[in-house]
Amino acid sequence: MWKYLLEKEFKQFFRDPGLPRMALMFPVLMMLVFPFAVSMDIRNINLAVVDNCMSKESSLLIEKCTASGYFRLVDICQSPDEAQRLMDNNRADAIITIMPGFDKETALGTGLPAGIKVNTVNGTKGSIGSQYILNCFRMYLAAKNPDTASTPAFDISDKYYFNPYMDYKLFMVPALIVIAITMITAFLPALNIVSEKEAGTIEQINVTPVSKTAFIVCKMIPYWAIAFFILTACLVIAWAVFGYTCRGSILWLYLYTALDMIVMAGLGLLISNYSNNAQQAMFLIWFFAVIFMLMSGIFTPIASMPDWAKAITFLNPMRYFADAMRSVFLKGSNPLDIWYDAAGLAALGSVMVTWSILSYRKSE
Amino acid sequence: MSKSYRQVHAIKGISLDVGKGEIFGLIGPDGAGKTTLFRIMTTLMLADSGYGRICGLDIVKDYFKIRRLIGYMPGRFSLYQDLSVKENLDFFATMFGTTLRESYGTIKEIYSQIEPFRDRRAGKLSGGMKQKLALCCALVHKPSVLFLDEPTTGVDAVSRKDFWTMLGRIRQSGVTVFVSTPYMDEASLCDRLALIKDGEIIGTGTPEQIIRQYPYRILAVKGRNMYPLLKALRMIEGVESCFSFGDAHHLAYRPDRTCRQTILAEAAGMGFPDCTAKEIAPGIEDCFMQLSKKWGKN
Numbered sequence: 001m002w003k004y005l006l007e008k009e010f011k012q013f014f015r016d017p018g019l020p021r022m023a024l025m026f027p028v029l030m031m032l033v034f035p036f037a038v039s040m041d042i043r044n045i046n047l048a049v050v051d052n053c054m055s056k057e058s059s060l061l062i063e064k065c066t067a068s069g070y071f072r073l074v075d076i077c078q079s080p081d082e083a084q085r086l087m088d089n090n091r092a093d094a095i096i097t098i099m100p101g102f103d104k105e106t107a108l109g110t111g112l113p114a115g116i117k118v119n120t121v122n123g124t125k126g127s128i129g130s131q132y133i134l135n136c137f138r139m140y141l142a143a144k145n146p147d148t149a150s151t152p153a154f155d156i157s158d159k160y161y162f163n164p165y166m167d168y169k170l171f172m173v174p175a176l177i178v179i180a181i182t183m184i185t186a187f188l189p190a191l192n193i194v195s196e197k198e199a200g201t202i203e204q205i206n207v208t209p210v211s212k213t214a215f216i217v218c219k220m221i222p223y224w225a226i227a228f229f230i231l232t233a234c235l236v237i238a239w240a241v242f243g244y245t246c247r248g249s250i251l252w253l254y255l256y257t258a259l260d261m262i263v264m265a266g267l268g269l270l271i272s273n274y275s276n277n278a279q280q281a282m283f284l285i286w287f288f289a290v291i292f293m294l295m296s297g298i299f300t301p302i303a304s305m306p307d308w309a310k311a312i313t314f315l316n317p318m319r320y321f322a323d324a325m326r327s328v329f330l331k332g333s334n335p336l337d338i339w340y341d342a343a344g345l346a347a348l349g350s351v352m353v354t355w356s357i358l359s360y361r362k363s364e
Numbered sequence: 365m366s367k368s369y370r371q372v373h374a375i376k377g378i379s380l381d382v383g384k385g386e387i388f389g390l391i392g393p394d395g396a397g398k399t400t401l402f403r404i405m406t407t408l409m410l411a412d413s414g415y416g417r418i419c420g421l422d423i424v425k426d427y428f429k430i431r432r433l434i435g436y437m438p439g440r441f442s443l444y445q446d447l448s449v450k451e452n453l454d455f456f457a458t459m460f461g462t463t464l465r466e467s468y469g470t471i472k473e474i475y476s477q478i479e480p481f482r483d484r485r486a487g488k489l490s491g492g493m494k495q496k497l498a499l500c501c502a503l504v505h506k507p508s509v510l511f512l513d514e515p516t517t518g519v520d521a522v523s524r525k526d527f528w529t530m531l532g533r534i535r536q537s538g539v540t541v542f543v544s545t546p547y548m549d550e551a552s553l554c555d556r557l558a559l560i561k562d563g564e565i566i567g568t569g570t571p572e573q574i575i576r577q578y579p580y581r582i583l584a585v586k587g588r589n590m591y592p593l594l595k596a597l598r599m600i601e602g603v604e605s606c607f608s609f610g611d612a613h614h615l616a617y618r619p620d621r622t623c624r625q626t627i628l629a630e631a632a633g634m635g636f637p638d639c640t641a642k643e644i645a646p647g648i649e650d651c652f653m654q655l656s657k658k659w660g661k662n
Contacts, residue, residue: 001458001459001461004454004455004458004459005459008444008447008451008455011446011447011451012444012446012447015446016446199442199444199445200438200440200441200442201442201443203408203438203442204436204438204442204443204456204501205459206407206408207406207407207408207431207434207436208431208456208459208460209428209431209432209459209460209461210459
């Protein structure tokens, strides 16, 4: 009987015009497109310069900036107003204003009369852009006066652990796997169960001697299989295309994925219990998907959230799963190091599964 | 048994007995509580109060055993549209722990009509064929009792007739058929029936019994201005009720207080001189109207 239920689920899955293609396209898209799209490396910052000094020194500074590769020089303007207009028209993201006497003051080492103005309509681009400019200034000074007081007494150099080149893509790969697995294992089964409700077929099953448990588990299994397939495909693509390999044991990745699947199965069943049609289910799914992603630490670090927001993230299974996947993938952690992620997932999982089973029974 | 959804009483204190091997019709308009009763009897829902037994088994305690004994065909087509005819049958046969080959004899007669399309997806079948497939799926495990909830709603007249012929054959093989329908004309095809309205049974018996206990006589009245005529006829002394019924009005009168001639004369007096009236035998629908009116008064 189980075999037949499973066979039916797989048949329906592969007969669906969209689902098999989606399952195949999802990891490819996730791995090949999104790491670039969500990259926080900012390039091509449009730079306008107001050069009031017109000296060799000032052009040296401009050259330092453009040579960094992060900036694209839009125009050298005659007046601040003109530069401002460029920014207003969205053609310039940053303006460097070089004051008259720049060459003298820098030569004497008394100051650096230049101003930076950054467009922060896009906050990330603005803050990162201004840092880049400051770095360029520092490099200019260092190159110019290697032994004057303007160079710092300490040489502070940053060293990034586990991701030495601060490669954003490497950072996003495990996180994108997390998003893909959540979508597949929570939301697709929820929609599937609700569509059986809509078609009335669930009633036909209910009058047969098939137990509800068998019915639900057989619904989940294909999606679990797909989730493992996607995990494997993502890892293979990450290795083949970017050359990223998991620093920890791949076994732990699968272990945490399995744990997350149980939580998500509970959530999926819960959504399907509380919705009578696909529309309601879609709305619930959308609601959870957005909250999960924004409160997971995938895009913005949890540490920088206010306390009340931090408290909410503890209820978010994606937080634990994402942390675990990143730790294993980038740091090579083993479950002993990240036992708290397993504990969080297990706690949320037991609550969700219990709740969903209770609410499912009640609908009998 | 009784069942209510929040404030709405779907069925109120219903009591019914269905004999073994008969076609029992549950007849009533939409919203009368037919589907609710079906869902309770097929163990899909719990009643608020009361009990039910199928083949001696309690519908709450022994629900699991009952599921092997009954076949249920809901009013809406609810098989897997993306599975083929044969796959649907195979699937439901397996769910009941049997196989298509084993139960082929039971459904052969109906299945043979859709067998040429066995590889077609169920969603692509015509309405009549879907109905036959659904019936096959409900019969595939050789149930003792077959529950059919409005099987002929939305089906054309010819297919409806075919369907009732099939039900007759199913009964011959010893299966008890419990069927609901909003069509009064199908009532005479049942062995026994119950009339249901607003969650209450307003009459039970064989079709003959129900017609026999009808207390009035009926005239089919036709005239030129049908709607004013209907209103006028209702005013006449001795007329119990008058309803429009297809192309004529069915007028129920008390034979002890008036007669056909008197009614015609009175109608003529009210400005309808060219009416024709014919004595007819009451049908189930007339009985239903009378019983529901009587029930409303009590």
